[in-house]
Amino acid sequence: MLHVPVLLEESLDFLLNDLSGSYLDLTFGRGSHSQEILNRLSPSGKLFAVDRDLEAVSYGKDNIADKRFEIFHANYSQIDVLFSEQQFNGILLDLGTCSTHLDNHSRGFSFQGEGPLDMRMDTSQGFSAASFLNESTEQEISDVIYKYGEEKASRKIAKAIVAFRNHTLINSTSDLVKIIEGVLKRTGKKHPATKTFQAIRIHVNNELEHLEIALGKLAQLLNKKGVIAIISFHSLEDRIVKNFFKPDIQSLPKDIPINNVVKRAFIALKRKLNLLPKKLNEILDLEVPL
Ligand SMILES: C[S@@+](CC[C@H](N)C(=O)[O-])C[C@H]1O[C@@H](n2cnc3c(N)ncnc32)[C@H](O)[C@@H]1O
Secondary structure, eight states, X not given: OOOOOSSHHHHHHHHOSOTTSEEEESOOTTSHHHHHHHHHSXXXXXXEEEESOHHHXXXXXXHOOOTTEEEEEOOGGGHHHHTSSOOEEEEEEEOSOOHHHHHOGGGOOOTTSOOBSXXXXXXXXXXXXXXXHHHSOHHHHHHHXXXXXXXXXXXXXXXXXXXXXXXXXXXXXXXXXXXXXXXXXXXXXXXXXXXXXXXXXXHHTTHXXXXXXXXXXXXXXXXXXXXXXXXXXXXXXXXXXXXXXXXXXXXXXXXXXXXXXXXXXXXXXXXXXXXXHHHHHHHHTOSSOO
């Protein structure tokens, strides 16, 4: 399947604030965002890309021949180590899994094809989904399915997983699909295995923890006018990203009008006092027209 990038124009319009600047794509994937960044950058611009998936990194090396571009195999939670000396004009994160993961059934991400139940984005380390399901307790499995899949039937599914593995080890995507289909009937368009596959993938790749660690390190990698653009896919990531960007007003310098808080306060005051807008604009010397 062709990889269709999400929010390509929107994210890059926002991200690219200086076309001769230096940028970081922390989730290279199949490089659609990276390629478009390079298309827009001037000859003196620079783009560094990162992906934890070795196939993505090889794809980048083989397919993007541009001296303004460099790609690294790394987890974005380690960016401070990789880029200890640099600052960037913009950092992009397009979170989650790639359609190429789902399409390659030998990676075990998809419930729609037969393959070994692996699900690791970085196959050079960590544990596979099969190891997790064969070696964890019923409670641990149930907790993961509930927490990362928001699956109400998590207990029933975990119980069925343990019953299955008492006979034979769980090895393939179809083993897991069979187990889930024995517990949940399909209602509507969504496959009953959708939430469980998502949950196990998030757990095996420790996705949310890496995201939280990376977010805490982004600011130190940005120059003064730097921009961070994050595309999130599901509500768990979205919550983490939104909470991270919630302004902590007390820690901000008072003279920076972050989030237009100051402007909004003045506009509210103007309305309350019910004064002639023109006159109050003169008194307060506001830039914001009513
Ligand atoms: C949604 S895809 C990105 C698609 C990309 N924007 C494109 O245009 O092709 C997410 C990519 O991020 C990578 N990824 C996920 N978590 C990561 C992490 N913690 N560190 C580095 N890369 C990660 C995945 O391997 C995947 O290739």
